[in-house]
Amino acid sequence: MAKSIAIRLVRVATLLIGLSILTFSLIHLSPMDPVNAYIGGDTSASPEQIEKFKQYWGVDKSPVEQYLSWAGSLLQGNFGTSLLYRSPVLDIIQSRFLTSLALMGAAWLLSGGIGYSLGVIAAVHRGKLIDRIIKWYSYTLVSTPIFWMGLILLIVFAVWLKWFPVGLAVPAGVLESEVRFIDRVHHFALPALTLSILGVANVAMHTREKMIDILNSEYIVFAKARGESKWQIFKNHGFRNSILPAISLQFAYFGELFGGSMLAEQVFAYPGLGSTLTTAGLKGDLPLMVGIILVSSLFVFAGNLIADILNKVVDPRMKGAV
Amino acid sequence: MSDALLQVEHLSIGFSQYFKGTKKRVIHPISDLNVEIREGEIVAVVGSSGSGKSLLAHAVLGILPGNAVCGGNIAYRGEPLTEERKARLRGREISFIPQSVNYLDPLMRVGKQVRIGLGADAPSVQQALFQRYGLKASDGRLFPYELSGGMLRRVLFATSVREGVRLVIADEPTPGIHPEALAEILKQLKQLASEGAGVMLITHDLMSALEIADRVAVIEEGRTVEISEAAAFEGAGRQLRTEFTRRLWRALPDNDFDLELQGKEEVRIAADRRKSGLLLSKGALDF
Numbered sequence: 130m131a132k133s134i135a136i137r138l139v140r141v142a143t144l145l146i147g148l149s150i151l152t153f154s155l156i157h158l159s160p161m162d163p164v165n166a167y168i169g170g171d172t173s174a175s176p177e178q179i180e181k182f183k184q185y186w187g188v189d190k191s192p193v194e195q196y197l198s199w200a201g202s203l204l205q206g207n208f209g210t211s212l213l214y215r216s217p218v219l220d221i222i223q224s225r226f227l228t229s230l231a232l233m234g235a236a237w238l239l240s241g242g243i244g245y246s247l248g249v250i251a252a253v254h255r256g257k258l259i260d261r262i263i264k265w266y267s268y269t270l271v272s273t274p275i276f277w278m279g280l281i282l283l284i285v286f287a288v289w290l291k292w293f294p295v296g297l298a299v300p301a302g303v304l305e306s307e308v309r310f311i312d313r314v315h316h317f318a319l320p321a322l323t324l325s326i327l328g329v330a331n332v333a334m335h336t337r338e339k340m341i342d343i344l345n346s347e348y349i350v351f352a353k354a355r356g357e358s359k360w361q362i363f364k365n366h367g368f369r370n371s372i373l374p375a376i377s378l379q380f381a382y383f384g385e386l387f388g389g390s391m392l393a394e395q396v397f398a399y400p401g402l403g404s405t406l407t408t409a410g411l412k413g414d415l416p417l418m419v420g421i422i423l424v425s426s427l428f429v430f431a432g433n434l435i436a437d438i439l440n441k442v443v444d445p446r447m448k449g450a451v
Numbered sequence: 452m453s454d455a456l457l458q459v460e461h462l463s464i465g466f467s468q469y470f471k472g473t474k475k476r477v478i479h480p481i482s483d484l485n486v487e488i489r490e491g492e493i494v495a496v497v498g499s500s501g502s503g504k505s506l507l508a509h510a511v512l513g514i515l516p517g518n519a520v521c522g523g524n525i526a527y528r529g530e531p532l533t534e535e536r537k538a539r540l541r542g543r544e545i546s547f548i549p550q551s552v553n554y555l556d557p558l559m560r561v562g563k564q565v566r567i568g569l570g571a572d573a574p575s576v577q578q579a580l581f582q583r584y585g586l587k588a589s590d591g592r593l594f595p596y597e598l599s600g601g602m603l604r605r606v607l608f609a610t611s612v613r614e615g616v617r618l619v620i621a622d623e624p625t626p627g628i629h630p631e632a633l634a635e636i637l638k639q640l641k642q643l644a645s646e647g648a649g650v651m652l653i654t655h656d657l658m659s660a661l662e663i664a665d666r667v668a669v670i671e672e673g674r675t676v677e678i679s680e681a682a683a684f685e686g687a688g689r690q691l692r693t694e695f696t697r698r699l700w701r702a703l704p705d706n707d708f709d710l711e712l713q714g715k716e717e718v719r720i721a722a723d724r725r726k727s728g729l730l731l732s733k734g735a736l737d738f
Contacts, residue, residue: 356542
């Protein structure tokens with residue numbers, strides 16, 4: 130157990146090093162100029178001032194030197210300062226991550242719960258109408274772009290029905306201290322729904338396959354022969370054998386969830402990590418962008434790690450195999 | 452006979468399946484099975500692999516796959532055994548000992564598996580059953596993969612013993628088991644019968660079945676070939692009614708493989724082959 134965790138820690142370290150080098154090189158090759166981004170459209174800056182900036186930031190040094198000095202301060206916990214927001218990158222990531230986490234967490238739980246239930250229902254009624262509906266729904270959703278789904282929901286529920294606000298995380302023009310919890314939920318519902326609806330398909334189809342395998346297994350035949358009812362069979366054997374793969378799949382789904390939240394946040398102008406990353410990328414806020422990329426890759430890695438460990442720790446057959 | 456516990460008459464089982472993509476056909480692995488079991492009696496159902504023995508058990512229990520079609524009559528205690536009645540009786544009056552330890556849930560502790568369907572006093576009954584089958588109380592905390600094959604067989608037996616069970620269907624409980632364990636299993640089946648239950652022992656091991664069975668039903672390619680008293684299987688098998696059973700009996704290792712009969716067999720096969728060649732040339736062979 131300790132050994133396998135150590136191996137994974139080494140793996141995440143190399144992953145982060147590799148990722149930071151890759152991001153750094155890509156940015157270096159891109160036409161984005163941090164100095165320009167910082168000054169913005171301010172034409173009053175003289176060439177001497179710009180030169181001073183370049184010197185101050187070390188942009189005139191070689192890329193390797195730049196990388197090493199950046200990585201060095203990163204190791205000391207200094208992610209740098211965001212050019213757009215003029216505050217430490219880590220602070221921004223922290224506050225945005227919490228907003229995103231609520232969104233992703235809700236979508237994660239909802240899509241997991243609904244997806245698992247749909248998968249079980251489809252498997253139990255395999256070949257019947259309800260199974261075909263669930264299958265059709267899942268296949269359709271899996272091939273639906275998330276931003277498109279977000280726009281549809283926006284048009285229907287925000288524009289036509291006016292049930293939900295069009296965007297943002299809190300009402301516009303209201304003081305932070307006066308925002309009620311219900312307002313937050315109100316703003317958060319549509320993006321969370323968008324993310325959940327699409328996340329359902331994956332886990333539903335997987336659970337359906339797994340459950341069909343289980344229902345065809347000999348231990349289910351035996352359970353039936355022992356007079357267990359359909360509900361007892363599900364409770365005693367179906368749930369037990371299918372929930373673990375479903376949960377680990379859901380953890381491994383962190384990556385897609387993050388990618389999805391980026392698009393959903395963009396559509397709903399929801400100020401989470403994803404939309405911040407898009408803004409940072411578009412406006413050339415390099416420290417913020419690299420910081421978010423590193424943190425989000427850590428997040429995705431954590432999801433996969435949990436899925437991995439969960440399988441080995443919870444499944445009794447894997448005891449000693451860790 | 453009216454005092455029969457279980458009476459299976461002209462049972463046929465077919466499976467509809469797709470072939471060549473979209474065409475549907477029905478295959479009939481079982482065409483005409485007849486078996487009768489009385490209370491306290493052990494009837495061995497003997498046949499080679501694929502002869503339809505296990506399907507018989509699954510048909511009586513009502514656990515055939517969804518694409519199966521059954522024909523014929525099955526009566527239990529004088530009344531037709533409908534699917535609803537099967538669902539009501541299985542696990543309560545009719546219990547099943549499956550042929551493989553894969554029939555246990557891999558993720559459930561074996562003690563809990565034995566407790567399923569036992570009701571309020573399940574823990575104490577389970578302890579008693581474990582004792583009866585020589586399992587330690589601590590074994591109940593283990594998962595199936597942690598027990599040996601022999602222990603798992605005993606767990607399977609423990610799941611089949613229930614208050615009020617009148618019919619026990621044991622599907623191949625003996626293969627791949629060393630002699631002492633085999634004797635143990637046979638003893639346990641005998642014990643179930645002596646407690647008044649009817650036992651259907653499905654096996655391809657004729658010799659060990661004869662040690663405890665009262666009667667033997669021989670099955671070949673989905674038909675009952677013969678039902679005889681166990682006592683008829685002795686010597687050269689002159690009391691056996693059909694040629695097939697006699698050859699089966701005399702071909703056993705204990706009966707010297709009877710080479711003389713095997714010679715006759717070869718002649719017959721050669722004749723069959725000529726006949727089928729004729730059919731093929733006429734193009735009369737259609738499916």
